[in-house]
Amino acid sequence: MLSTRPLKQKTIGILGGCSNVATVEYYRFLNDGVNDRLGGWEIAETLIVGMNFGNIEAFIRQDDWNGLEAYMRDKVERLIAGGADVILCVSNTLHRPLEKIMADVSLPMIHIADPTGQAMRDAGMKKVALFGTRPVMQMDYLKDRYRDRFGIETISPTDAEQEEIDRIIFEELVKNTFTAQSKQRYLAIAERMRREDGVEGLILGCTEIFLLIDQADMPDFPMFNTAKLHADAAVDFALEENR
Template identity: 30%
Template sequence: MTKIGLIGGIGPESTISYYRSIVHRVRERLGDHSLPKLSIETLNAFEVFSFCKAEQYDELSDYVVDAINNLAAAGAQYAALTGNTPNVVLDKLKAKSPIPLISSIDATLRVAKQRGLKRVGLLGTVFTMTNTFFQAPFGQAGIEIVIPNVEQIAYIQSKIEAELEHGVVTDETRDGFVKIINTMKQKDGIEQVILGCTELPLLLNDGNSPVPCLDCVDIHVDAIVDRIVRA
């Protein structure tokens, strides 16, 4: 099997989900006695946020690439980020990385195209929602990305930093996110919503969202498992 290196800690809760899901899906594909070859290099999500807030993108890319280098030294043949915010420097990462990256953005776009979508909402950190690493490739594919308003973006970011990154999940916060999605459905006509922060599946799923979800963790894990078993 191909060995995968996961950039974890961005955040820790999603890293756990990635590891568990990859293990389970490899076993489903290859049998109960099969386990994937994985290494995890843990970064600090709050360091990533600090770099983004200060627009220190060279420092951010160096921070992530150092982790990728460690994974490559441990024998990883591909790397994958367990958080979407560092994709703000994806072009720099691709240029500096010693091994290929399995992109959550590319995987999510493939699924959106398969579903025939034309207008989707995007929830995530403020850096994910206000930068173009989702908007640009989706726009080129003819899919419009809609983001919440300024007040809603600030609310989402505050809940991600203060709660979800620490594994705190409350009904009140879930209701707040559902209200935002419902507004985007009614006002902007979104067909589905991208859960563009990898902690958002702690709160949201097809069962409680006003529109179906493009769950980046679920979609990304499938892409990672495809690469693992392809060898």
């Protein structure tokens, strides 16, 4: 039994709402992660600022990254003012503006690509497929980080496949809708990329994808759940003093 109260742990500042579906899962992962390690009634200490996903969707569709950065900067400042010790953004897509925002503040963030990159390197991955929103699959900000920090090449699906993956995310997954048809389509794309592109695994590079497909669907094809790996890294950070 822990004798000193309150238990010391760092406050995890969650930049949420991107989407609300992912935010719920992050909150569960964080609390379960702390309880798994400490037992009893212990859970994570968190501070959540939820963004309106309608704003995020509009900025992304309009390719207005400056507007998105300004919107997110205000929310990050609220987390800092509220006493967060670290920032955790529940979206792969939004790490593009987040990197610029966090460069201007002294508070640390846990980058979503880093625990995933470490897990892939530990698994011996060299070439993996990347599923996510269209910006994640088309732009280089995550691909470069995986390559430069972890020596891992990321391959995106074809343009037509990217359109399908992106549509399913925005029209279904972020609205908590999961269909057998969409699941089979994602798995078919993954299998094609394994066969034709020679990828060794798959990054679930949108934080709702693991709710549609997971490792059990392709047991011999490693999948890397960015949401769970990200949350686990935050638990490590929060409980560092209790090791």
